[in-house]
Amino acid sequence: GAGVSQSPRYKVAKRGQDVALRCDPISGHVSLFWYQQALGQGPEFLTYFQNEAQLDKSGLPSDRFFAERPEGSVSTLKIQRTQQEDSAVYLCASSSREGAYNEQFFGPGTRLTVL
Amino acid sequence: LAKTTQPISMDSYEGQEVNITCSHNNIATNDYITWYQQFPSQGPRFIIQGYKTKVTNEVASLFIPADRKSSTLSLPRVSLSDTAVYYCLVGDMGSGSARQLTFGSGTQLTVLP
Numbered sequence: 001g002a003g004v005s006q007s008p009r010y011k012v013a014k015r016g017q018d019v020a021l022r023c024d025p026i027s028g029h030v031s032l033f034w035y036q037q038a039l040g041q042g043p044e045f046l047t048y049f050q051n052e053a054q055l056d057k058s059g060l061p062s063d064r065f066f067a068e069r070p071e072g073s074v075s076t077l078k079i080q081r082t083q084q085e086d087s088a089v090y091l092c093a094s095s096s097r098e099g100a101y102n103e104q105f106f107g108p109g110t111r112l113t114v115l
Numbered sequence: 116l117a118k119t120t121q122p123i124s125m126d127s128y129e130g131q132e133v134n135i136t137c138s139h140n141n142i143a144t145n146d147y148i149t150w151y152q153q154f155p156s157q158g159p160r161f162i163i164q165g166y167k168t169k170v171t172n173e174v175a176s177l178f179i180p181a182d183r184k185s186s187t188l189s190l191p192r193v194s195l196s197d198t199a200v201y202y203c204l205v206g207d208m209g210s211g212s213a214r215q216l217t218f219g220s221g222t223q224l225t226v227l228p
Contacts, residue, residue, distance in 0.1 A: 004158075033216070040220075041220060042200075042202060042218030042219055042220055042221050043159065043216070043218050044218070048215060056215065058215075059215065091158050091159075093159075099208050099209055100215050101147055101164075101204070101207060101208040101216070102208055103161045103164070104159075104161065104216065105161075106157075106158025106159050106160065107158050108158055109156075
């Protein structure tokens with residue numbers, strides 16, 4: 001399909017493991033966003049890419065979180081030494097324009113459970 | 116960023132019109148008002164966006180009074196499938212400004228048969 005895809009859809013990790021979450025944005029979209037959504041809460045911003053440049057990473061909760069988008073298309077969110085508080089749904093969104101308040105297209109998310 | 120306030124939850128019946136009001140008293144001149152919808156186990160979906168007066172699309176209408184300190188999302192003749200969380204967001208669409216959407220907790224709309 002032509003939408004944003006994310007993989008895996010579900011991930012279970014033992015505390016201390018590293019995980020990598022993948023996002024395939026809509027082709028040609030310059031902007032890519034990652035959000036974290038805890039149960040019962042709205043999504044919270046993690047980081048923003050404009051093409052391959054990471055312009056804002058102010059929402060990353062700790063230095064265990066790392067995101068990249070090396071060729072300006074696919075992006076990977078990596079979490080090192082996972083902790084139980086990292087359990088959440090991780091959402092990726094892309095947009096054809098710069099500026100967060102232009103329409104963003106969200107993927108289905110990756111549900112991460114840390115045991 | 117302008118802070119928004121919206122009801123935590125609302126109930127309605129199938130076939131009724133639903134109006135969800137959002138308050139944004141400190142909205143800035145360049146800010147737009149945007150609504151997203153989120154179903155369980157899905158990412159949010161853009162519904163509608165406006166700056167002033169009224170905007171209508173195939174899904175909803177957005178009413179914005181002259182002072183822009185509030186806005187109302189109107190869903191005509193809701194069905195069970197409209198049960199979702201609705202988020203009101205306010206921010207500048209300019210490329211040099213906001214780089215993140217600020218979601219609140221949203222309004223849980225439950226449509227009853």
